[in-house]
Amino acid sequence: MNKDRRNFIKQTGWSILGGGLLISVFPLLPGSAHASKNKNHIFAFIVDIEKCIGCGKCVNACIKENSVPNDFYRTWVERYHILENGEVIVDSPDGGSDGFKPQEFKHKVEKAFFVPKLCNHCKKPNCVQVCPVVATYVSKEGVVLVDDKHCVGCSYCVQACPYGARFINPETRTADKCTWCYHRIKKGYKPACVLVCPTGARQFGRIDDPESPVHKTVKEKMLQILKPETGNEPMTMYLGLDKEVR
Amino acid sequence: MRHYNHVIRFAIILTAVLIGFFAVRGFIVPESFGVYGTYMYGYHRGNSDSEEAAQPILYYGSDKCRKCHEKLYEQESQAGHSKIACESCHANWQAHNNNTRNKVLKNGSIEACMQCHKKLSARPAAFPQITDIKQHMDDQEQEFEKGMECLDCHDPHEPL
Amino acid sequence: MHEIVTSGFLFPNEIEVHWSIMIVIYPYITGLVAGAFIVSSLYHVFGVKELKPIAKFSLVGAFCFLNFACTPLLFHLGHPERAFNIMFTPKFTSAMSGFGYIYSFYLVLVLLEIWFVFRPQIVSMALESTGLKKLFYWFLALGNYDLSEKTLAIDRKLILFLAAIGIPSACLLHGYVGFLFGSLKSNPWWSTPLMPVIFLMSAIVSGIAVLIICYWIVMKAKGMKPDNNCLKCLYKYLWGFFIVDLTLEMLEILTMYYEAHEEWHIISRMLTERLGFSYIILQMSICSVIPMILLGIVSLTNMKDSTRNTLGIFSSALILIQVLAMRWNVVIGGQLFSKSLRGLTTYNLPFFGREGLAMAVVLVALPFITMYVFNLILPVWQKEVPKAEG
Structure with a gap:
């Protein structure tokens, strides 16, 4: 065999091998954010800002129902004061669990409102995308859950959540967050915070069920989501959200 | 081939380590892993869902x-x-x-009622709220007595 | 412990800083690996002959740092006993899950290269020693004492090959660490495509700097004369890479400032109110401008060897601090401001404890101790150069 031919065969062999390797590895490459391609996001959570009175009963019920450790919150309530001079003052003492005290300002309050926050259970959750050990995932109902028996506690998901909904539970040393009370909704109960809300500011249910309290809202009302620019596509949606809310 | 002998020895050790890795993996990875999907979507410890759902209400x-x-x-x-x-x-x-x-x-204390009905600028204006009991009594054009509580006039089950 | 001082509004779960000093020294040590390896490859692959005296040592350095690159992570994990989950059940969409594989691959690669480089030495040690010691070296040689010219030629070829694929791997390893931060869209201080490149450049810079200092200290300790041509060459490379590194760091902050997205006001507050010392003074002034100027002088002018070395080593030390400050400012800084963009928190570094300062110092010291031990087992600074070295 002459040298040229041998080289040619050698080169072709390497390219075929390389190409084959590339093709076989391609589906394994880390995908983009489309972590929950095949999931049905059947539930939605609606927060009506104009109904929230900031009593903090939701935060309390959540802490009890889910034994949330001190100083961390699966849900919390923020209070916004927008003053005449354009200043925005936000507070959430103890996550709003004890309600709020009246506040005085130098400038006149132009508008003020409460914003309950919780896990957004995104369609393309950033936290699920980054978890290195699949300890956080989207359940088949579209609820984002944490597997605390598998979680290594690296806090990468805590960093990845744009909403501050996650924390490291000091007792289990794993990631923790709102599950929309998965144990309740699986048995047909409402999430604890929705149950105790005295004004109906929190609504939860299946989107596809006409009997559900969120069905009409999702289909007919104008809704907003938090930080749409992240592309996370939250399933927790807001009615009457102000531009100052992040 | 004789000159590659040491490389082959290293390769054997490396292969043994790799096989060991997969063997250990087989023991450690929980059985229910991946029951809801392959390595990409839905891949997680399947029992985690039911464990989460089994928490007490x-x-x-x-x-x-x-x-x-x-x-x-x-x-x-x-x-x-x-x-x-x-x-x-x-x-x-x-x-x-x-x-x-x-x-x-x-809890029939004033604080219990005030958690919702205390006047706060952030509360919706239409929601019934009072600054304090004295102010409330004045607004109602009634006599305020010291030590009055909400429950003196209202029943929390039928407040109005 | 001190009270956490917050100003403005933070989401209630953000008050505590989750990624501690351990996550600061993790990219620091990893960076030293990448830098040291690049230096050894400059000799082995690119044929920079001046670096010959340090080629072997840089490889050993890379190996010693590499051994401890993961350790800070184990100290940080909530469940270190589950650490292997990252390799057993990786999530293919997660940047972090790749770490186990990339790290292992690189470890094997460096181990192999070191083995080939040191094989003649291992064999001669095995032949010289007796008893348990002999068994140990026999084991290190994997029972093969073949040092024939043909075998050594094969070794040389393999060293070249490993060093060549080692370069992209080193870049991958550290660029990847930058990607861990750069790919987090939730954090505007981290989420920039420049992040991996900056991490890589600062890694190379820190690796060269640490080698300069180690080389100099070892030579002093052994009473040997450091090779001034080698040091001169290292200063030049250090200067070159540092120019690129600093330019990128400047570009990043300038772009953020000029674009002034909504997060800029809180980032600028974070930089001035919280990182005033570590960012503005250390990273961007003292530890960057001074070495930049000094290394420029060292590289461009002729001067006495002792003066050059004093200036060069001083600059290297400053650069090591600069890179550490940069890691601190990235990792800790990114967690000091709220994702609500309305408030700042503080990070109180405890002295004792699993994630304390003392532990961090120990972890940074461990690779150097390993170097010492390595040198006891396989002397790195042997006078006669073994034949196998390419």
């Missing part, structure tokens, strides 16, 4: 309370607080159940 909703407290339930459902769940102001059903009736929160 504390708040059961007013229908459960109604079974024993039909009268109160009827009374409540006719007035202003009709849409509020019992467990919203009282303790959760599970706590009540575990410790008999002792633990039912019967």
Whole structure:
């Protein structure tokens, strides 16, 4: 065999091998954010800002129902004061669990409102995308859950959540967050915070069920989501959200 | 080939380590891993879902309370607080159940009412709220007496 | 412990800083690996002959740092006993899950290269020693004492090959660490495509700097004369890479400032109110401008060897601090401001404890101790150069 031919065969062999390797590895490459391609996001959570009175009963019920450790919150309530001079003052003492005290300002309050926050259970959750050990995932109902028996506690998901909904539970040393009370909704109960809300500011249910309290809202009302620019596509949606809310 | 002998020895060790890795992996990875999907979507420890769902429930909703407290339930459902769940102001059903009736929160203090009805600038204007009891009595053009409490005039189950 | 001082509004779960000093020294040590390896490859692959005296040592350095690159992570994990989950059940969409594989691959690669480089030495040690010691070296040689010219030629070829694929791997390893931060869209201080490149450049810079200092200290300790041509060459490379590194760091902050997205006001507050010392003074002034100027002088002018070395080593030390400050400012800084963009928190570094300062110092010291031990087992600074070295 002459040298040229041998080289040619050698080169072709390497390219075929390389190409084959590339093709076989391609589906394994880390995908983009489309972590929950095949999931049905059947539930939605609606927060009506104009109904929230900031009593903090939701935060309390959540802490009890889910034994949330001190100083961390699966849900919390923020209070916004927008003053005449354009200043925005936000507070959430103890996550709003004890309600709020009246506040005085130098400038006149132009508008003020409460914003309950919780896990957004995104369609393309950033936290699920980054978890290195699949300890956080989207359940088949579209609820984002944490597997605390598998979680290594690296806090990468805590960093990845744009909403501050996650924390490291000091007792289990794993990631923790709102599950929309998965144990309740699986048995047909409402999430604890929705149950105790005295004004109906929190609504939860299946989107596809006409009997559900969120069905009409999702289909007919104008809704907003938090930080749409992240592309996370939250399933927790807001009615009457102000531009100052992040 | 003789000159590659040492490389081959290294390769053998490396292969052994790799095989060992997969063997250990086979033991350690929980069985239910990946039952909801392959390595990409739905890949997680399958039992985690049911473990999460098996957590105990504390708040059961007013229908459960109604079974024993039909009268109160009827009374409540006719007035202003009709849409509020019992467990919203009282303790959760599970706590009540575990410790008999002792633990039912019967907090009639001003603070308990004020948690919702204290005047706050952030509360919706249409929501009934008062600065304090004295102001409230003045607004109602009634006499204020020291030590007055909300429950002197209102029944929390039929507040108006 | 001190009270956490917050100003403005933070989401209630953000008050505590989750990624501690351990996550600061993790990219620091990893960076030293990448830098040291690049230096050894400059000799082995690119044929920079001046670096010959340090080629072997840089490889050993890379190996010693590499051994401890993961350790800070184990100290940080909530469940270190589950650490292997990252390799057993990786999530293919997660940047972090790749770490186990990339790290292992690189470890094997460096181990192999070191083995080939040191094989003649291992064999001669095995032949010289007796008893348990002999068994140990026999084991290190994998029972093969073949040092024939043909075998050594194969070794040389393999060293070249490993060093060549080692370069992209080193870049991958550290660029990847930058990607861990750069790919988090939730954090505007981290989420920039420049992040991996900056991490890589600062890694190379820190690796060269640490080698300069180690080389100099070892030579002093052994009473040997450092090779001034080698040091001169290292200063030049250090200067070159540092120019690129600093330019990128400047570009990043300038772009953020000029674009002034909504997060800029809180980032600028974070930089001035919280990182005033570590960012503005250390990273961007003292530890960057001074070495930049000094290394420029060292590289461009002729001067006495002792003066050059004093200036060069001083600059290297400053650069090591600069890179550490940069890691601190990235990792800790990114967690000091709220994702609500309305408030700042503080990070109180405890002295004792699992994630304390003392532990961090120990972890940074461990690779150097390993170097010492390595040198006891296989002397790195042997006078006669073994034949196998390419």
